[in-house]
Amino acid sequence: MNPFKNMKKKQVTMPLYKLLMLIFVIVLLTSVVTFASYKFGLYFGNDQQKNLNKIEAAYKEIDNDYYKDVNKDKLTEGAIKGMVQSLKDPYSEYISSKDTTTYNEEISGDFVGIGAEMEAHKGYVRITSPMKQSPAEKAGVKPLDVITHVDHQSIKNQSFNKIVSKVRGKKGTTVTLTIKREGKEPFDIKIKRDKIHVTSVDYTKKNDTGIIAISKFQNETTKELKSALKQAQKDKVKHVVLDLRNNPGGLLDEVVTSVNLFVDKGKPVIYLETKGDKPQAVDTENNKLSGINDMKYSVLVNKGSASAAEIFAGALQDYKIADVLGTTTFGKGIGQVHKEFNDNSLLKYTNMRWLTPNKSYIHKKGIKPDKTISAPKYEGIEILDPEKTYQINDQSKEVSSIKIGLKALGYNIKNENDVFDEDLKQAVMSFQSDYHINSNGTFSGKTTEKFIELLRKKILKEDKQLDQAIKYIHQ
Numbered sequence: 091m092n093p094f095k096n097m098k099k100k101q102v103t104m105p106l107y108k109l110l111m112l113i114f115v116i117v118l119l120t121s122v123v124t125f126a127s128y129k130f131g132l133y134f135g136n137d138q139q140k141n142l143n144k145i146e147a148a149y150k151e152i153d154n155d156y157y158k159d160v161n162k163d164k165l166t167e168g169a170i171k172g173m174v175q176s177l178k179d180p181y182s183e184y185i186s187s188k189d190t191t192t193y194n195e196e197i198s199g200d201f202v203g204i205g206a207e208m209e210a211h212k213g214y215v216r217i218t219s220p221m222k223q224s225p226a227e228k229a230g231v232k233p234l235d236v237i238t239h240v241d242h243q244s245i246k247n248q249s250f251n252k253i254v255s256k257v258r259g260k261k262g263t264t265v266t267l268t269i270k271r272e273g274k275e276p277f278d279i280k281i282k283r284d285k286i287h288v289t290s291v292d293y294t295k296k297n298d299t300g301i302i303a304i305s306k307f308q309n310e311t312t313k314e315l316k317s318a319l320k321q322a323q324k325d326k327v328k329h330v331v332l333d334l335r336n337n338p339g340g341l342l343d344e345v346v347t348s349v350n351l352f353v354d355k356g357k358p359v360i361y362l363e364t365k366g367d368k369p370q371a372v373d374t375e376n377n378k379l380s381g382i383n384d385m386k387y388s389v390l391v392n393k394g395s396a397s398a399a400e401i402f403a404g405a406l407q408d409y410k411i412a413d414v415l416g417t418t419t420f421g422k423g424i425g426q427v428h429k430e431f432n433d434n435s436l437l438k439y440t441n442m443r444w445l446t447p448n449k450s451y452i453h454k455k456g457i458k459p460d461k462t463i464s465a466p467k468y469e470g471i472e473i474l475d476p477e478k479t480y481q482i483n484d485q486s487k488e489v490s491s492i493k494i495g496l497k498a499l500g501y502n503i504k505n506e507n508d509v510f511d512e513d514l515k516q517a518v519m520s521f522q523s524d525y526h527i528n529s530n531g532t533f534s535g536k537t538t539e540k541f542i543e544l545l546r547k548k549i550l551k552e553d554k555q556l557d558q559a560i561k562y563i564h565q
Contacts, residue, residue, distance in 0.1 A: 145169060170437065181426055182439040190434050197341065199308040203258040204265065205286040206231055212539075213247045214238050214270075215254075221286065229281045231269070238276060239268035259283050290340075293318035299560050300327040300385075304348075307340030307398040312347040316379060319351065323381055329563050332389045332406075333556065335416065339397025342372075342425065349405045350374040352382055352412075359405050361445040362425070369445060387412035390559050391459065396420035403457050404446035413460045415559045423453030461562060465555040467506075468498035468545060476542075479534035484510040492533055495545050496521060 149169065153160060170184045185193050195201040205224025208215045217235040220226040239245060240256045257265060263283050270276045291314035292303045300322035304315065322330050339345075349359045355377050361369035389403045389412045400419050406412040425444055429437040445451050471491035480489055490508040497503040501517040515531040522529040527536050 167435070174437070174439065177439070179440050181422075181424065185436040185438065187434040190436055193436070197308060199288045199290060199306075199310070200285060201258065201288075202261045202283055202285055204229075204231070204267075204281045204283060208237070208250075208254065208257075210250045211236060214245060215250065221288070224286060225281050225284050229279050231267075231279060231281070232271070234272065236270040237267050238270050239266075241266050242268070261285055289314055291315050291318050293321055295322075295325055295327060296560060298326075298328045299563070300325060300330040301333055301556065302330060303333040303335075304337055304399070304402075306337055307344040307348065307402070309341070309344070311340070311344045312351065315348050316351055319379060319382070322385060327385060329386045329388065331415075331556070331559055331563070332387060332402075332412065334395045334399045334403060335390055335392045335555075336394035337396070337399035338394070339399055339422065342398065342401075345398040345401045346372055346374070347376075349402055350376055351379040352387070352406060353409055354378045357409070358447050360401050360447070361449060362442050363445065364442045369449070386563070388559060388563050389414045390463075390556065391416040391419050391457065392465065392555075393417060393420055393456075395457075397422040397425075400452060400457050401444065401446075404450065404452065407457065407460070408447040408450075413563075414457060415461050415463050415562065416459050416555065417462060417464055418458050419452070419456040421452055421454045421456035423451055423455075463555055463558045463562065466498065467494045469549055469555075471495055471545075474538050474542065476535055476538040478538075479532055480510055481532040482510055482512070482515050489514070492518075492541070495541060498548065499541075499544055 149165060152165060153162065167184065167186060174182050174184050204226040205221040206226035207218045207221070209218050210216075215237050217226070217231055217233055217237070219233050220231045237245065237253075237257075240253065243256075245253045245256070257267070259265060261283055264280055265283060267279050267281065268276055269279055287310070290305045290308050290311045292305075294301045294303075300318075302315065302318045302322070304311065319330070346359045353359070353374050355374055357374050358371035359374060360372050362372060363369040387406065389406055391399070391403050391414060395403065395416075396419065400422065403414050403419065407414045423443055423445070424440050425442045426438050427441050429439075431437070443451065443453060446457075471494050472488045474488055474491065478488075480486070480492060485508050487508060489510045490506055492510075493503045493506045493514060496514075496517050497506070499521070501521060502513075503517055504513050510533075518533050518537065519529045519531045521527075521541070522531075522537055525540050527540065533541075
């Protein structure tokens with residue numbers, strides 16, 4: 091029985107002015123509570139609000155009471171940089187608005203310039219190679235050309251980055267480079283700047299093996315990789331080596347779509363794990379490339395293979411699509427996001443860790459190869475400064491590097507320890523004599539420069555680690 095069944099409904103009435111007063115009081119109380127929550131930390135949380143108040147107080151104190159005028163923008167940027175540095179995370183950083191252009195160019199692979207790779211050389215810069223079909227190549231720039239002036243202004247002893255910024259500029263504008271070429275008098279070349287896309291994928295063929303080198307995962311890497319794989323199919327190669335050595339990583343979406351060329355739709359490429367959440371799969375969205383199973387694959391890696399390169403190698407290894415060859419990778423199993431501010435500056439910080447399809451966490455451990463194939467010692471020697479002098483009785487890692495390098499160049503080196511002994515002095519004198527350098531037995535200046543030049547040529551000409559990988563896959 092329902093005791094309320096026969097109860098009559100009563101209508102509650104209220105004078106209009108009382109209703110308006112009640113509404114006003116409710117709004118007022120709501121505003122007071124909201125303000126109090128914000129002011130006293132209930133809105134943000136006590137600890138967070140206290141810290142924000144402290145930062146604000148410090149900013150005001152310096153801005154109002156410092157003995158000199160302060161730049162408010164630099165004060166703000168300094169505070170943000172300080173917070174980021176306190177994380178002690180090498181992958182988190184604040185990027186100012188003036189540096190975002192360079193940063194975005196590195197990610198995208200697109201920039202405006204002349205399209206030539208350069209290196210510092212005796213106070214100037216030297217062209218290592220003009221890019222194919224670039225404005226530099228079309229204008230007649232050649233490898234080993236030395237640039238001495240930009241727009242008729244000397245660049246001697248200027249920083250490398252400053253020189254590069256002078257050579258680059260707005261699309262459609264012209265830059266005049268003064269070139270010093272061996273056997274010729276200095277001459278000027280005018281080059282019209284244009285948008286340059288640095289390709290991240292390179293395809294070559296050795297006998298029945300295709301080699302696809304991926305330098306990083308940037309915009310259009312998947313498109314370039316797809317094109318390279320199709321060319322390998324046309325060439326009817328039986329085996330493809332995917333060379334990821336010294337690939338530092340790059341964009342997550344590009345590596346996911348690149349893996350998707352080998353892995354069918356709906357398969358996890360990685361799992362992302364953010365604070366307080368369970369790992370979430372990042373799945374492939376498309377069908378794999380037609381005919382992809384007609385070839386066999388190996389991935390070649392080294393200590394310089396990191397981040398997105400490890401995602402790629404880990405996925406192909408877990409799905410047993412490819413053997414991983416080389417040496418253990420870098421071990422970067424965390425990922426970053428970007429927060430862009432109104433002034434175009436960026437805050438990049440780590441907000442996730444990732445796991446391979448088999449849910450392996452490789453951070454600080456790296457991906458272990460299925461077959462270890464090491465590079466020659468001379469490829470990993472210490473960088474030598476031509477301005478430093480190494481001589482008899484010196485002891486350092488650099489001395490050991492000199493021994494390893496000279497041995498690779500065919501000189502008689504009895505041991506590879508770190509002592510500059512009499513045997514090394516004799517080898518250095520022999521090296522100097524062969525290349526018409528003052529034969530004094532000390533290692534510096536022109537001796538160092540020639541040594542670096544010859545080793546660089548040897549590394550470019552002879553890729554012994556790749557040769558061993560190809561030999562292994564044909565066993």
